[in-house]
Amino acid sequence: GDALLPAPQSVSILSTNMKHFLTWSPVIVQGATVRYSVEFQGEYEREHANGSWIPISECSLTTATLCNLTEDISASVSYQLRVRAQLGATSSAWATTRGFFSRAMTSLTPPQLRVLAEGQHVLVELADMGPSFQFRVLYWKKGQESRVQQKVVKEVSSTVHLDTVEAGAEYCVKAQTHVEAINRSSSFSPTQCVRTQGDTSVWL
C-alpha cells in the first residue's frame, strides 16, 4: 500500500514579509494525478496536545506543490510542517520539515515608496504590506544629513505628509518596515530626493 508512493522531496518553507508558504517537489507517477495533503504542529500541539497534527483544509488533496501557511503560523512559537502524496487510496509516508520554523525567521524587505513634491509639500506613498507592518520614514534636507527627521506610520493611509519642509529646497527620504509581533525591522529602502516648489509669493 503506502510504500509504493514516494514521499515528496525538497520540502521547505519560504517566508517573506510575514507571508509563509510550504513548497515541495512534485511526485511523478506516469499517467496519474498525484495529490498532496499538508498538516502543521505548533509548540502547543507538541507539548500539550500529545504531538497532534492539524490539517490545513485548503491544502488537503491539492494538486498544487505550494501551501499558504500564513493564517496558521500566527503565534510567536516554533512550528513543524509535513506533507504527503496521495494517489487514490494510496498515501506516501509524511515528509516533515527539518528543524523548526518560527515567524521571526521571515525575511523582511524594504518598503516600496514613492516620494512626490506637491507645491511646497513632500508626500510619501507607501505600499500596503498588511496589518502586521509599521513604517519608519526618515527625511532630511539635502546637505543637512545630520538633521534627520522621523515619522512613524502605524496604519498605512494612502499618503504620508512630511512636516516642516521649506519651499524651494531638496529633500531626501528613505523608509524601513517594522513588525511589532516579532520585534524586527527591514533594511532601509533606497533614498529618493525631490525639490519642493519655490516660494511664488510676490511683495506688492
Added chain:
Amino acid sequence: GACRVSMSTEEIRAGFRAIKANIQSRDPIRSLSILSHPHSLHKVQSSDRCCITHQLFTFYVDKVFKHCRTEDSFVNRKISSIANSFLSVRRKLEQCREQNNCVCGEESTEKFKQILANYEGLNVTSAAMKSLGELDILLDWMEKSR
C-alpha cells in the same frame, strides 16, 4: 508586582472573533460563568494582576484548549493559533515570575481557586468550551488593565 509584557491581544482577539459564535453555540449553560462567578475579574487589585494573568494563561494552556477539539477543521486551526499565542505569552509571564515581579497575593489565589471550582463543577468538555467562549472577558479585562 509590576510586570511589563509586550503582546498583541489583537492577534488572539482576531482568532477568537472568527470562531466565537461557533464556540458559544456549543455552550448550553449560558447562565453560568467560569471567569466572572461570583466576582468579576475587574475586581482584582492591580498588585495581583500579573499573578492572576499568569495563572489564567496556565489554566487555558493546561486545562482548556486540549478539551476543545471539534469536528470543524477551521475551528481547530483557530484554536491552535490561540493556544500557541497563549503559550508564547505565558513564557513571557514566566520570565516576570523568575524576576519576582509577579507575586501572588491572597486575593488572586482566592480568585483563581474560585475559577477552578467553577470549571470543575461542570463536565470537562462543557467546562472547556465555556471557558473558551469567555475568552473575550479575559481579553477585555487585560486591555482595560493596561
